[in-house]
Structure formats: C-alpha cells, structure tokens
Amino acid sequence: MLIKLTLSLLILLPGLGLCMQGLHAQSLLIRNVRIVDVEKGRVLPPCDILIDQGRISGITQVGAIRLMPHVKIYQAGGKYIIPGLWDMHTHPDDPELWRMKPDAKSRDLLLPQFVMHGVTGTRDMAGSLEVVKDWKRRIQSGELIGPEIFAAGPLLDGPNPMWDGSVGIASPQRVQPVVDSLIREGVDFLKVYSLLPRDIYFALSKYANQIDFPFCGHVPNEVSCAEAAQSGMKSQEHLLGILLDCSSRSEEVRANKVDFGQAKGLDRYVLRQQLLLDTYDPQKAQQLFQTFVKYGSWHTPTLSMWYKNAWFEREVEKDRELYAYLPEYMRRYWTPEENDHLRYRDHQGFIQMKQQLYRKYEELVKAMHQAGVPLLAGTDMGANPLCFPGIGLHNELSCLVAAGLSPAEALKTATLNPAIYLGIEKDYGTVAEGKVADLVILEENPLEDIAHIREIRAVFKNGKLYDEQARARILDEIAAKLK
Ligand SMILES: [Zn+2]
Numbered sequence: 427m428l429i430k431l432t433l434s435l436l437i438l439l440p441g442l443g444l445c446m447q448g449l450h451a452q453s454l455l456i457r458n459v460r461i462v463d464v465e466k467g468r469v470l471p472p473c474d475i476l477i478d479q480g481r482i483s484g485i486t487q488v489g490a491i492r493l494m495p496h497v498k499i500y501q502a503g504g505k506y507i508i509p510g511l512w513d514m515h516t517h518p519d520d521p522e523l524w525r526m527k528p529d530a531k532s533r534d535l536l537l538p539q540f541v542m543h544g545v546t547g548t549r550d551m552a553g554s555l556e557v558v559k560d561w562k563r564r565i566q567s568g569e570l571i572g573p574e575i576f577a578a579g580p581l582l583d584g585p586n587p588m589w590d591g592s593v594g595i596a597s598p599q600r601v602q603p604v605v606d607s608l609i610r611e612g613v614d615f616l617k618v619y620s621l622l623p624r625d626i627y628f629a630l631s632k633y634a635n636q637i638d639f640p641f642c643g644h645v646p647n648e649v650s651c652a653e654a655a656q657s658g659m660k661s662q663e664h665l666l667g668i669l670l671d672c673s674s675r676s677e678e679v680r681a682n683k684v685d686f687g688q689a690k691g692l693d694r695y696v697l698r699q700q701l702l703l704d705t706y707d708p709q710k711a712q713q714l715f716q717t718f719v720k721y722g723s724w725h726t727p728t729l730s731m732w733y734k735n736a737w738f739e740r741e742v743e744k745d746r747e748l749y750a751y752l753p754e755y756m757r758r759y760w761t762p763e764e765n766d767h768l769r770y771r772d773h774q775g776f777i778q779m780k781q782q783l784y785r786k787y788e789e790l791v792k793a794m795h796q797a798g799v800p801l802l803a804g805t806d807m808g809a810n811p812l813c814f815p816g817i818g819l820h821n822e823l824s825c826l827v828a829a830g831l832s833p834a835e836a837l838k839t840a841t842l843n844p845a846i847y848l849g850i851e852k853d854y855g856t857v858a859e860g861k862v863a864d865l866v867i868l869e870e871n872p873l874e875d876i877a878h879i880r881e882i883r884a885v886f887k888n889g890k891l892y893d894e895q896a897r898a899r900i901l902d903e904i905a906a907k908l909k
Contacts, residue, residue, distance in 0.1 A: 452889060453478045456865075458488045459502035461857045462872060464509060464841045467834030469871060472504055477863040480889040485859055500891060505883055506871050508837065509857055510546025510864030512844035513573075513819045515663060515726050515804025518561075519553030521581070521591035522766065522809035523759055530557075532753030535904045536815045537561060537572035539751060541887050542897045543816025544879070546864035547574040547844065547854065549804070551643075551663070552617055554591060555579035559612060571887070571900070574864075576848055579613040581643070582630065584621035592619065598629035605633055616641035618659070620666070624648040631657035642724075652714055655723035661802060661847065662718075663726045665787055669702040672711040696775050703786055711790070715797035724847055726804040727791050729784075729825035734812035735767055736780040745812050750905045752814075760811040767810055792830030801826070802847060803840035820880050833876040863889035 456475040463470055474491070476484040493499070518536045519528070540548060550558050558577040564570035581592040582604070595604055605616065616634060618627060618641060627646050634641045635658045642661035645654040651667045670676055678684050679698065686697045718725065734741050742760075749757055762768040770776045795801060803826065805818035812818075819840060826836040845855025853862045869881040885892045892900070 452480070453483075454498045454500060454889065454891060455491075455493060456500045456502050456507065456867075458504050459507045459867065460504065460871075461485070462506050462508045462837070462868075463856070464834070464837050465856055467832070467838075467873060469506065469873060475507070475857070475865075477886065477889045480863055482857065482859050482861050482863050485857075498891075500867075500884065500893070502867055502883075506868045506878075507857055508544075508866050508868060508872060508879075509841040509845075509855055509861075510866055510885070510887070511544050511819055511840045511879075512547040512549070512803070512854075513540065513545050513805050513807065513816075513822075513840070514549045514661075514802040514844050514847070515551050515728055515806050516540075516548045516815070517551055517553055517806070517808025518548075518815065519550075519557045520808030521552060521554075521589045523755065524590050526755040526759050526764070528755050529753060532755070532908060533557075534561070534570060535751075535753065535907060537565070537570060538900055539815040539904065540573045541571050541816075541885060542892065542901055543820065544866040544882050544885055545573055545816045545819050546866075546885070546887050548576070549844070549848075550575050550577035551804075551806075552578050552581045552589075552591075553808075555608075555611055555613060573887075574854075576614040578615055578617035578643075579608055579611065581617055581619040582622060583619040584623050584626070584646075586621065588619065588621055595622065595626050595630070598625050601626060601629045601633050605630065605637075605639070609639060615639070615660070617643040618646060620644045620647050622646040622648075628657065631659065634658070652717045655718050655721040658721070659723060661724040661726055663804070664728050664731070664806070665725070665790055668711075668714070668790055669699075669706065669783075669786065671714050672707055673702045673705040674707040674710065675701065675705045676710075692770055692773060692776060696773075696779050699779050699783060703782060706786070708793075711793060712797065715794050715799050718794070718799045719797060722800075724800045724802055724843075725794060726802040727787065727826075727829075728804050728806045728822070729787060729791060729829060730818060730821040731806040731810050731813050732780075732784050732787055733825055734821075735810070736777070736784045738762075738768060738771070738811060741812055745814070748814050748817065751901070751908065753908055759809060765809070765811055788825075788829040791826065795831055795835065800843060800847075801831075801839045802843055803836070817880075823876050823879055827876045833873050836876055837872060837879075 454477045458472050460472050461470040472488050474486050565572040583592040585594045585596045587594045640660045645651050645667040651671045686694050689697050762771050803822045805813045805822050807813040807815050807818050823836045842855040845851040863886050865886040867884040870878040872878045
C-alpha cells in the first residue's frame with residue numbers, strides 16, 4: 427500500500443525528475459500514446475501510461491517522469507490505445523463441434539488468437555465446464571495465453587435438447603436442483619436455450635431471480651422477447667424472436683394459424699419468415715424496445731454471424747487464408763457438407779430470405795440502439811462458419827457500424843458495455859488508473875474508421891506486452907502447429 431501511495435504521489439508531481447525506486451520488476455512505461463476515451467467517444471492528448479504488476483498505476487504527461495534504467499519502455503510514437511476488447515458470445519469448445527472429435531491440443535490454440543487480435547476478455551456461451559475451468563486455471567497460471575473468461579457451462583434446454591452436452595430440464599421441479607448443482611460446479615451465469623418449455627422457463631427465471639443469479643441466452647420459442655425481458659433475462663442473443671414479436675400478425679403466426687397454402691417444410695418456413703418481414707410493425711417494435719430499456723435487457727445481435735452465413739460463398743473466398751489458424755476439425759466442419767448452419771445452399775429462396783433478414787437485422791440494431799437498448803459485441807465464434815477467434819470481433823464491430831452505430835458507439839459495445847454488463851467496470855472497460863492493464867495499441871484512430879481496429883501494433887494482457895514481433899511469432903507458431 428505504501429509503495430502504491432508513493433507511486434501515485436510521484437505521478438502527481440510531474441516534471442520533478444524523480445526516480446521510480448521500488449517498482450516491481452514487471453513495470454513498464456508506454457511512452458507517448460493517445461488514449462481513446464470509449465466512454466465519451468474522443469481521443470485524449472498524448473500521455474505516458476505506467477503499468478505495474480498488471481495494472482495501470484499512473485497516467486501522466488509525456489516525459490514527465492524519469493525512470494530507473496530497469497523499467498522497460500514501450501515507445502508508442504503517438505499512436506492510439508484502447509481498452510482490451512471483449513467478445514461477448516464465444517464457443518471455443520462448441521458442443522456442436524464435438525461430433526467432429528476435436529483434438530484438445532488444437533482446440534487450445536484458439537485461445538491465444540483472441541489475445542493476439544486484441545480480444546482480452548470473452549463470455550463463453552456454452553461448452554464443457556471442465557474444459558473451460560481447465561483453461562481458466564492455465565491462463566491464470568501463465569501456462570496458456572488466453573482471454574478472461576466468464577462461462578455458462580452447459581446449455582439449459584428442454585427435455586430433448588438440440589445439442590450434445592446440454593442439460594435437458596424435464597419439469598419445473600427439476601429447475602432448482604439443476605441450477606444449484608451448476609452453481610456449485612462453478613458456472614458464472616446460466617444460459618437458457620430455444621427448446622425450453624414455457625413453464626420450465628418461468629420456473630427457472632423465478633428461481634434465478636430469487637437467488638439473484640444471472641441468466642441469459644436464446645429467448646425460448648414458447649416465450650416472447652418482451653416476456654423474457656420482464657422475467658429478468660439479462661441478455662438476449664442473436665435478435666431471436668424479435669421479428670415475430672414485432673409482426674402485426676404475431677399472434678396468428680405463433681398459434682400456427684396462418685394459411686401458407688400447400689407449402690411444406692423449408693418452403694413453408696421461407697414463407698413464414700417472409701410474412702414476418704412484410705408485417706413488421708415499427709410501432710410494435712418501439713414498444714418492445716422500450717420494454718427492453720425498462721427491464722435492463724441487453725442484446726448481443728451477433729450480426730457478423732448472420733452476415734457470414736447469408737453471404738457464405740462470397741465470404742469464404744475472402745477468408746480463405748484465415749483457415750490456416752483453424753484446427754483441422756473446424757476446417758472440416760465449416761463446409762456446406764458438414765455444417766448444420768450451411769444447409770440448403772442450393773435453395774435460392776432460402777438464401778435470398780437470409781439476406782433480406784440480415785438487412786432487417788441491421789435496421790433492428792439501429793432502431794434498438796437509438797431507443798437506448800444496451801448492446802454487446804459478440805461473434806458466436808465456434809461452430810458457426812467464418813466466425814474466427816479475435817478477427818471475428820473486428821468483423822462484428824464493422825457490422826455494427828454498417829448498421830448505423832458510430833465507430834465510438836460500436837467500440838463501446840466491446841469495451842465499456844461488457845464491463846458494465848459483467849459488473850467489473852472497476853477493473854475493466856476503459857483506460858484508467860487502477861484498472862487491469864488489458865490494452866491494445868492501434869496504428870490509427872478507430873473513432874475515424876472502425877477498420878483501424880484491425881491495425882494492431884501491440885497488445886497488453888495483464889500488463890504483459892505482446893509487440894508486433896511477438897504477435898507475429900505466436901500466430902506463425904499456431905499456424906505451424908495446425909498444419
Ligand atoms: Zn452461440
């Protein structure tokens with residue numbers, strides 16, 4: 427405590443030529459860098475940032491303090507620094523991939539990629555809890571490079587779950603024992619899934635609220651988005667169900683009372699989606715968005731996941747070289763032959779409908795944002811094709827800007843918003859004294875063009891520096907191991 431006080435005193439007295447005695451060996455000074463203030467959406471004048479024991483211990487005028495020779499200096503040359511990014515929807519151990527028999531060593535190589543691309547924190551939205559706990563332990567001990575992880579563990583689905591590894595809850599009475607045991611095993615929150623029956627969902631929301639434990643996920647098919655918000659679902663994923671709620675004919679569609687003629691199967695599904703697009707009611711939408719705001723319901727649109735899927739054939743060509751960083755089992759799964767999300771690519775009407783839906787999702791995101799609905803950046807990285815670890819988050823930010831957010835607003839969805847959502851803004855979310863030194867240095871100002879988020883010069887994880895050479899070396903090593 428004394429050292430810390432002395433240190434802050436030194437920094438409050440710039441220009442005195444003081445020596446930084448007693449600093450931890452890991453001390454590092456970032457010289458001459460411009461902080462991107464993600465809260466106010468502006469760039470601050472150049473400064474020096476002192477990092478000590480993994481945290482930002484001081485921010486001062488450029489050159490205001492003279493350091494002991496052993497303190498390492500990173501010359502930032504007036505470039506830009508942002509807080510480490512968060513991907514709020516990831517599945518590095520996606521249960522949907524288990525049938526491809528993932529090789530654990532290859533799978534582990536996904537984690538450093540997040541950090542190398544500036545993603546220093548993630549929300550793990552389903553996977554084996556044992557695997558994720560092992561990752562957390564090894565990342566903590568320094569054995570594995572990886573992001574901070576907040577994890578759901580298994581999906582909570584209905585009695586006949588959609589995916590392997592989910593917990594199927596068969597009755598409202600089963601909710602409490604299932605939830606209690608997951609919490610004992612160490613999940614950070616609960617993730618509910620699409621097939622959870624209505625009565626079981628409400629039993630779960632009631633119990634989670636009673637014990638004040640966060641739950642989020644897919645709004646179950648039998649529940650409306652407004653009901654999900656009102657019942658305390660903390661975040662809703664992928665914009666699922668919103669178009670149905672906003673349709674002027676939502677009751678009929680829900681009750682399966684719309685006449686689609688002879689159309690069956692996929693054709694019928696396409697007609698149903700088309701009807702939702704055609705009957706979108708902006709007034710109903712505004713009401714719904716106000717409900718989200720009122721109940722503090724966050725949204726993770728995962729736009730880039732929808733985008734890459736809707737235009738897969740074109741996008742896969744663009745992303746071809748990134749396949750070098752995928753484990754072999756993922757390369758195999760990200761093909762129309764294997765992938766559940768790439769079915770019916772030869773059905774023109776279906777693909778056109780997906781592309782139309784995407785344009786509507788952009789409109790929804792803009793309208794929700796303008797209505798004050800809080801948004802989180804997330805990629806759905808895992809089984810979904812072309813949602814790459816790290817780079818996928820850059821894509822998501824570009825999608826959010828294309829949808830109508832400013833670059834500053836988009837940046838907030840991956841920095842300050844995740845910190846607020848997770849209740850960790852004391853330690854994360856902005857570049858400020860006392861916070862954990864998870865930082866990214868960019869060549870150009872990301873507030874001018876969000877594409878600048880891709881031009882990374884250095885990443886700091888818990889104060890540990892990965893400069894250009896280190897990043898290139900680590901990424902090359904990963905590609906070599908995955909050959
Ligand atoms: Zn997901």
